[in-house]
Amino acid sequence: MKGIVLNIQRFCTQDGPGIRSTVFLKGCNLRCQWCHNPESFQSALQLGYSAQKCVGCGGCAAVCPQGAHGISPEKKHEIDFKKCTACGKCAEICPADALRVLGRSMEAEEVLAELRKDRKFYERSQGGVTFSGGEATVQMAFLLELLELCNREGFHTALETNGAFSPERAAILCQRVDLFLLDFKLGPVEAQKKWLGVSGLDLRPLLEYLLQKDKPVILRCPIIPGVNDTEEHFRQIRELRRDFPNIQQAEIMAYHDTGKGKWKEIGLEYQLEELKTVSAPQKESWERQIQG
Amino acid sequence: MNQSMRQIRHAVEFTEIYKSSSDKYLREARCVAYQLQHILQPLEPEDRLAGMMRHELVGFSSQYGGIYTYYFHEPEFLAAFQDCREELDEPARKKAEAALEFWKLENTRKKVANRFIRQYGFEMGYSFHSAGYANCDCRVAGTNVDFQKLMDLGLDGLDREIERWGAQNENSSFYQALHLWVNAVRNACARYAREAEGLSEVCTGERQARFRELARALKNIQHKAPETFLEGLQLMWIYSVCSDLMNYGRMDDYLGDLYAADLQAGRLTEEEGVQLILGLYRHFKTIGKIHDCRVIIGGVGRRAPEHADQLAMAFMEASRRFKETVPQLTLRYHKGMSEEVLNKAFQVNAEGCTFPIFYSDETNVPAVEKLYGIPREEAEQYVPFGCGEYVIVGKSTGTPNSGVNLLKALEILLHRGYDKFFEETIETGLPELQQYSTFEELYEALFRMMEPTLQRLAVHKMMNYQVAGEEAGYLHQSLLMDDCLSRGKALLEGGVRYLNAASEVFGIISAADSLTAIKKLVFEEKRLSLQELVAILDADFEGHETEHKWMRDAPKYGNDIEEADEMATRLFNDVAELTTGCGEKAGLNRYHIVSVNNSMSAEWGYYCEASACGRRRSAAISNGNxxxxxxxxxxxxxxLNSMAKFPTDNHAGVINNIRFTRELFxxxxxxxxxxxxxxxxxxxVQLNICAVGKEDLENAMKHPEQYQNLMVRIGGFSARFVTLESSIQREILARTTYEG
Incomplete structure (x- = not known):
């Protein structure tokens, strides 16, 4: 079947053991305000626009069937993202590469063909394939097909996930995923609705199940200054590590602002404008806080 | 006496010695013996090893500065002569004038040019600064002599070898000249022994002891085979300096036993070993041959791998500390090699040294075996020299003397033989653009156009060897190259076992990507006619931004995309096959392409019009593979997958540049x-690793004073980034950096 793939990134060194390819599937069930991949919020294809690159030639306005592009006499480029259907006609002719379609509709077999290209690297390094997003489970049927294909190839599989899915899905995933990279963003008592766009997210039941099934977990902890850089949050991480021996390691994913520009590119407003990339010493201090 | 006067006197005396011998072997031996008395430089108080030389205006060298055998620097001679003319008396002036007229015609390069003109009626271009897509040079470069033989026999042992073979082959002037050559090296040792003794008398403490030891070593190696690491290193170096050799082969192999024995006996510590190597490295730096100066470590086919690995560790440590563009330390990788050596190699690279360069024995040994049709044990002795051309230690020549720019060739084809940049017609009789109805017709026309030129380059190469062979015995190489002694023949007169050569291709990937774009846009999708496409290139894309985007977006090599990679391998294979065939017709044993460019890929790019790969006029072209x-x-x-798609057994060397951030490492x-x-x-095949982030390079362009030690790998050599011309800096900056 077909799915919408945001990107297939090769030689990923941070998404599990060995040399890996990471498949980013489009679509997410959370709206984390610090997200550095906001182009993966929606599952459908969408237009990305880089204002710095635009030369104001107006070629896009001339070819757009929806009239989504407008160029003012001062060569200021306005896009009505609501009108846009991501047909890609503007991106095709944009001479400055300021416009691009984010996401690509691909057959599972097509994805597999890309993944196969690095087989020798996975095998030599005991690496494999990681699925990420967005939240990869949003395209569940596509994800399962991809996992099955990878299983058949003998690829080690990892799933990078926020854990916001049903126990039934957890059961199916456990059959096909070798390693879970589980994001711990905010505990159930923290302000989830404000920062994640949902509430009631609790990883403990999922972790219980994964423990039962003997599935290894790497806990990935985004730490955002002013949001979850609190002793309370670090305590929760320590407790999870203590309570679930299948957590092989917990990683601090310190906030960085490289995703800032992407929000604007797709016509969204970024709430954390003032926030700066976390310094290395700060990150190290957090790393110490989740030990023990 | 002032410098100019001294230079002119030297030239006159050298000329007289040259003219006084009718036998070319004895002439060479006497000329070299004479020049060594003058070109060797005094031992300095900081030196750890003896031996440094400075060339004169006329002399003998195998590859000095793109001129060779009997070389002559005419402009410099004229300048020096002008400078001291008034101080010379009439007879001296006359002699100098006579020397000038003599060497204008007698220098070997001129003789090659004349020979070529006699056959073809014109001279080949010698540089990329002139019109056209091909040029050639004159030199006998990079042959790796068998230093192991030097270590095993020592100078007296070599004399005995000469006698033995001379007796068997009816003693000739060739053998007599070889004795003279050995004696010239011995005299150089004696001279430096005296200087070391002299310095030991004026120095104190550690330095005094050091010069005493060096003097002892220099005395011993005048006759005996080296018995310590110092003696081995000194003998190798003095032989190289006297010969003007610039590539030093498998040093861990031929010096490993001496090094390990010293360590074992407590005569040397590892730190002292590193210090001695650093002493050698400082000499390398003074000579400054950044495109040569290969030192090879690791690999299969070494005599005592454990001893060699111990020394390999010391070489890597020295390179880590030295952080210079020389030597081009090269590690031959193979499965099951020492993990300690491998880790050290990565650690040194991670510090941004650009060394050691990796070569794969897994790939290259079987490839070299097949390519040259030689036994496995000979193939195991392959080494890349210079920018990365293969030779077999002690058994083959491999000089790359010609350059072919495939992107420029395509440009000239698309302009019906006209070099638009230089406004000069290069080829004639080519079809109008509208006559190409298929891509295949265009592709075939490219090769039809290139064939006669490539054939001339091969012939020029052969002439280069023939004329050099007629002029000299290349005694320093003949002595340490199979099978010169046993055959009684000099290197280039049937002595060397394999008379091989190479032709360097430039811009192969830019040309392939351009062909892919033309195939797709003109012949498959028919978005443009070929005439329209060429008009857009002639306009350097100005006013054709959308078409420029199409060309940029066409599939490119290096992304593991079959369409683009197939074109690259096809072009590579076809030019490889054509070149090999031209070599056979020219009478060379083996003549293969290499894709191992130095900074010329950026420099030659300046003279190239815009290309269908999306590259603008005068921008850099691709480097190596x-x-x-x-x-x-x-x-x-x-x-890496794209890079691994080429056949490995139809070329004599390629290079693959990659860049990581230090953070990734x-x-x-x-x-x-x-x-x-x-x-x-x-x-x-091989990998040049450069560990440096883009930000570092950007900052270095803005604040060079803070980045004096920033090293980058360009292609077939490394450089200090801040010393490069801005066009080359920009090309380096534009390359992709991988972050992981």
């Missing part, structure tokens, strides 16, 4: 190591 600049956008494994050391190992174990 690296992608079109910054066209690799699919990750490092995709690039630091955070994912093991993964980077496994990445490189996987490549080298799966058809990868």
């Amino acid at each position: 690296g992608p079109s600049i910054a066209a690799d956008q699919s990750g490092i494994t995709a690039l 630091a955070s994912s050391f093991e993964k980077v190591k496994l990445l490189v190992q996987t490549f080298l174990e799966n058809n990868g």
